[in-house]
Amino acid sequence: MTERTLALGTILYPSGHHVAAWRHPATSATANIDVNHYIAAAQAAEAAGFDIAFISDRLGIPKARPEALRRVDEWSHGFEALTLASAVAISTSRIGVVATASTTFNEPYNLARQLASLDLISNGRIGWNIVTSSLDQERDNFNAVDSFDHAARYERAEEFVQAALALWQSWSPEGFIRDKQSGAFFAPDALSEANHSGRYFRARGPLNVIASRQGRPLLVQAGSSGPGKALAARTADVVFTAQPDITAAQAFYRDVKALREEGDRHGDAVTILPGIFPVIGRTKAEAEDKYAALQDLIQPDVALSLLETYLGDVDLSKVDLDGPLPELPVSNSIKSRQGVLVDIARSEGLSVIQLARRIAGARGHWQIVDTAEEIAGRIEDWFVNRAADGFMLLPPIFPDGQDDFIREVVPLLRQRGLFAPSSADLSLRERLGLKLTAALESRPARKRA
Template identity: 45%
Template sequence: MSDRKLRLGAFIMATGHHIAAWRHPGSQIDSGVNIDHYIEVAKTAERGLFDQVFVADSPGVARRGQAEAFSRQGRVSYFEPVTLWSALAAVTRHIGFVATASTTYEDPFLLARKFASLDHISKGRAAWNVVTTGAEDVHGNFGLDKHPDPELRYERAHEFIDVVKGLWDSFEDDAFLRDPQSGVYFDPDKLHTLNHSGKHFKVSGPLNLERSPQGYPVIVQAGSSEPGRELAAATAEAIFTAWTSLAEAQAFYRDVKGRLAKYGRRPDQLLVLPGISPVIGRTQAEAEAKWAELQRLIHPSVGLGTLRALWKDEDFAGWDLDAPPPYFPEPDKGRNSRQHVVLQLAKREGYTVRQLYEYLAGARGHWVVVGTPEHIADQMQAWFENEAADGFNVMPPVLPESLNEFVDLVVPELQRRGLFRTAYEGRTLRENLGLERPVNRYTLERGAKAA
């Protein structure tokens, strides 16, 4: 039996990933601003031995559809993630925390300090999900006249990450002596000023915080577009992605792993973690009934609102919900390739408008698996053992109900098959994910000079 184990993250979307989850009796209706809810979810994920908990984030309100649809949205009020994770770190011991932060709308010095602080507070359990922000309606929150185009956003992202890593290396690991006898608190020769001057940023440094337990918080990237894949290959240690078939997932896995060598990296230095939204029943019929119950909660105006990511300028007036879409748009150049995947799926399956929005309502185009714990474990095992995934970003349709079911029913089945841990292996998120701790760049230089 292989020693390789599945990596599991819990992707937390307030009341759950299904767009109508907030209406379901198994959800916590005010979860976006309910700290007790998040404490419960984090502790459940830790009880299930998950590697990490992840929340997505946007620096603004995402408005989908007309006024009626907007009034029915359950995702307009929620905590800032780093603040949230700081609170949850105090009530957990092992679970890692992945917080989303934008390279387009944040400042590299402040972000570096914020995430290094979270890594210290959590004793080595922090991760940064790097995004360039796809939402086009938030630029006004930051004094900009328009949202930057994808090419500029990704160019800025590469430089942003370089700056943040440089700031995280401001102090070498052994810089702080804290010796009361000699009176020496730290060695100033092991404090380094970055003095970065690039196209997008001019940052002197150093960071006013010593190196964190993991060296760098784990760097995660979410996106499957061409520039997203390249950014992940150059900088990320885990990538969140969305596929709905084994063949598509395998092609992505080979592609992104194949890009690492040109950056001097090995395939095992990047974990590929597709999303999976499991609808669990003790029988297949029970699982399908649960799924049907959720789908019945979708108001048509909300369902049509999910299609605005595909048909941006369409008002859908006169569309027959039980007929195929009257036309298909061309995917926007440079945008997330998920748009292309969803449109191809709709054409291939002959989806009606209603079937398409019901598909998107479940998990925004991620893989929805409806079935028994054994069936769900079968699907995960097939992807894991056939070079389609190193693990999964589990996306509970309803929270807290669906996560409880996954931990109580699917995790034991994965353990029985020898696919998943029965105890945490390490103290930090890096150790549990099997990722190396990065060596401080100045320590490396010092060693090279001494050799």
């Protein structure tokens, strides 16, 4: 048995992570509005010992070509993430539930309160996927912010997180004495104000929701740009990242762990989970046939719309689709993903339309089409060679893609001593072997509110 154990999460998409998944005969075309679909997927992952059920979100419908507008990206037309997280949390008992929420169009007090409430409801199993919102279609749904520039969004995000952390320290865990005889519900020094006042936010506090058994919600960060890695190194417990191959993943892993050390936080205190998009067959040929069947369902304008979004809301309408990807302006939105996709196009010599089809499934994450044995071996390579601490599963279709992985790959990971799921009653933080950050371990001097 290796000293480290693999962490596994699953992304609760509607019909599947492939852009054409909803057209596949094995999927439900109404999965995006069926809460029981998400609950069943989370329960199956929980039974298999997964650590995280991850819920994506965005605050608007992405721009799409006219021909694709009614067909693209079904997960943008479903449930709000915190609402869905509540349903999943009360329908499970062990798996962690990570919900996405934006720092650009929220206020720290409200969001800290919502997440703390979910953490109590779930008995300490909630994580917050911190996003900054990046699409113009999201910005146009809200009052103007000071700046929608990439750097400013991350500056705002960092302050947002610090305000939330301060609010989550409002109550001393040992302060609730609940003494019926004396009438004292909590001790005099149990409560303190956050008193956050910064450039973007103010939040006096205290928060009117107490901490769960895990202290506070887990912080998950998915940005892989320079500012994104810096934010992750300073604040995140878990980093979810798109890495197309082991070499890129190892470089990212080293960078984040090194940044963590520079900030006086031990490198092992952050768990790095790249995404994996596996198509599994009894033979490699069968896996390739399954992948080809999905690719045959792709509508070109849908794939191109998806590519334009992930390249940073660029317009490719006047570009030769059979030619190479042109030079692009630096993205103000999904900056790190733009870099990943440009590198894929250049290294594999893909035309624009070929790139659109290439990323229609994995969207820049690691894609592997093979047998369960080969996939388990490659996962071990990534894990042992410090490219990952675990993986976020991106099932091509639901439920079959996740079921195939659970049935075929998970037993092999257990046989190799990599994956050791626990059935114990643990908080999400305990499941992942994480401690509270130093910022929360040293509580400020208490001020009676």
